[in-house]
Amino acid sequence: MDTKTWIFKNRPAIMCSGVVGGPFEKKSPYTSEFDYCMDSLWMEQESFEKANRLLIEEAIEVLMKKSEIEPSEIDALLMGDLINQLTPTSLAARTLSVPYLGLFSACATSMEGLALSAVLVDGGYSGKIVTGASSHNAAVEKQFRYPTEYGGQKPPTAQWTVTGAGVALVEKYTTQSSPFAFIEKATIGKVVDEGIKDPFNMGAAMAPAAADVIHRHLTQTNQTPDDFDLIVTGDLAWIGHSIAEDLLKEKGWTFKEGQFLDCGKLFYVENPGIQAGASGPACSAMLLYSHFLNELQKGSIKKMLAVATGALLSPLTFQQGESIPCIAHAVELSSPSTYTLTKGEEI
Amino acid sequence: MAKQTASEKSYQSLVEAHDRKRPVLINCIKAFLVGGFICIVGQAVTVFFITFFSFTEQTAGNPSVATMIFFAMFLTGFGVYDRLGQFAGAGSAVPVTGFGNAVISAAIEHKTEGFVLGVGGNMFKLAGSVIIFGVFAAFLLATIKTLLIYFGVVN
Numbered sequence: 001m002d003t004k005t006w007i008f009k010n011r012p013a014i015m016c017s018g019v020v021g022g023p024f025e026k027k028s029p030y031t032s033e034f035d036y037c038m039d040s041l042w043m044e045q046e047s048f049e050k051a052n053r054l055l056i057e058e059a060i061e062v063l064m065k066k067s068e069i070e071p072s073e074i075d076a077l078l079m080g081d082l083i084n085q086l087t088p089t090s091l092a093a094r095t096l097s098v099p100y101l102g103l104f105s106a107c108a109t110s111m112e113g114l115a116l117s118a119v120l121v122d123g124g125y126s127g128k129i130v131t132g133a134s135s136h137n138a139a140v141e142k143q144f145r146y147p148t149e150y151g152g153q154k155p156p157t158a159q160w161t162v163t164g165a166g167v168a169l170v171e172k173y174t175t176q177s178s179p180f181a182f183i184e185k186a187t188i189g190k191v192v193d194e195g196i197k198d199p200f201n202m203g204a205a206m207a208p209a210a211a212d213v214i215h216r217h218l219t220q221t222n223q224t225p226d227d228f229d230l231i232v233t234g235d236l237a238w239i240g241h242s243i244a245e246d247l248l249k250e251k252g253w254t255f256k257e258g259q260f261l262d263c264g265k266l267f268y269v270e271n272p273g274i275q276a277g278a279s280g281p282a283c284s285a286m287l288l289y290s291h292f293l294n295e296l297q298k299g300s301i302k303k304m305l306a307v308a309t310g311a312l313l314s315p316l317t318f319q320q321g322e323s324i325p326c327i328a329h330a331v332e333l334s335s336p337s338t339y340t341l342t343k344g345e346e347i
Numbered sequence: 348m349a350k351q352t353a354s355e356k357s358y359q360s361l362v363e364a365h366d367r368k369r370p371v372l373i374n375c376i377k378a379f380l381v382g383g384f385i386c387i388v389g390q391a392v393t394v395f396f397i398t399f400f401s402f403t404e405q406t407a408g409n410p411s412v413a414t415m416i417f418f419a420m421f422l423t424g425f426g427v428y429d430r431l432g433q434f435a436g437a438g439s440a441v442p443v444t445g446f447g448n449a450v451i452s453a454a455i456e457h458k459t460e461g462f463v464l465g466v467g468g469n470m471f472k473l474a475g476s477v478i479i480f481g482v483f484a485a486f487l488l489a490t491i492k493t494l495l496i497y498f499g500v501v502n
Binding site: 208 | 351352354355358359361362365366367368369370374423424426428429430431432433435436437439440445448449451452453455456457459473
């Protein structure tokens with residue numbers, strides 16, 4: 001039997017968010033919805049890894065300023081990035097000095113964090129949780145690929161790692177609060193591997209994991225795509241996203257025009273410099289915690305399924321000839337506009 | 348290596364249907380033009396050394412290569428060579444400037460880890476295999492040539 005979808009009963013909600021990008025992210029069509037973007041890739045730091053740490057710190061700083069909370073009020077920080085041993089996130093957690101769980105699901109970290117935060121809040125274990133994900137293009141290139149100034153030619157299937165950080169504040173809903181979105185349900189992904197070995201074709205590697213978790217979420221909750229305004233994947237990009245759509249069609253799920261979207265496709269629109277699209281943990285975290293949260297709050301999206309996708313490879317496994325194991329986590333979000341508090345439901 | 352399963356095989360064909368192919372012909376033309384241009388510059392440098400200094404056609408190679416790598420260093424440091432590489436592919440990777448770029452970019456990249464462990468330890472991480480296999484291939488060919496001369500097959 002398949003694992004069950006988590007259904008949250010006590011109204012965990014996203015109360016606030018903080019989204020900070022790098023210089024290239026200013027070119028994103030959604031840049032006006034980010035809190036701000038840094039002017040240089042170095043961000044006046046000594047290394048790209050330190051710049052990654054700074055992005056996380058800045059995003060959390062923005063979130064704390066917007067929601068008027070102090071670090072001492074944060075019960076837990078659930079975050080991750082792509083760098084070895086999660087050092088940028090751990091160093092940011094050291095600066096903040098808050099209880100911290102480092103997470104790794106590669107680019108699916110954003111939804112892993114959101115699902116776990118909802119569990120902790122829903123279960124009454126934590127009050128305020130900050131969760132999110134970050135990545136830094138040059139730090140990731142250095143670790144997974146080649147030096148940034150190396151003149152290698154990337155194939156058209158390669159993706160561009162987003163520089164930035166996106167964080168969200170998860171808290172239980174009260175009538176005094178004005179949430180951006182409710183976290184309704186979450187389905188945790190399985191590691192899916194269809195034997196793709198090309199690290200320059202991550203979208204194709206990740207597509208089956210995304211299709212699997214979407215299929216399981218829909219069947220386990222007795223829903224169809226028609227129940228959702230949007231189903232948004234993390235960073236499948238132009239190639240992976242169309243593959244995922246085909247895989248879902250094989251399983252009997254079809255989508256209306258503009259209903260099945262992908263952050264990797266939306267992030268920079270089509271741009272020859274970024275090849276097949278955007279990727280990285282920050283890709284889904286930044287778009288979901290800015291644009292899509294705003295739309296949910298306004299009510300122009302009533303209900304959406306956010307599916308972050310991650311390729312769980314390392315430079316070592318790839319060099320040893322291992323295929324790319326992939327994962328995707330799905331979180332169902334709903335707009336507060338659809339929800340009217342019934343009597344006695346205040347917890 | 349494990350054999351491909353049936354589902355992996357059918358998935359592979361689905362991936363191929365959605366794949367974006369490398370534009371091989373265009374890439375070859377770009378590589379030819381850019382690589383050719385780099386070689387013209389290299390030839391000009393060689394002629395310069397022969398005309399203005401006391402080098403011959405045989406001895407001008409070394410200073411020309413060093414000068415080309417010097418140019419590659421500037422282009423790498425100013426962030427131009429990686430863009431050229433994306434455009435030209437093998438055209439900018441195969442000439443000696445590409446070799447220079449591989450060493451220099453790694454040295455720049457790992458400066459943050461210090462000069463000994465960072466720059467020194469990493470600058471040949473890409474170019475190291477070019478050197479080792481280059482030297483080994485040269486050794487093999489030299490051995491074959493020596494044997495052929497010894498047995499009188501060639502003079």
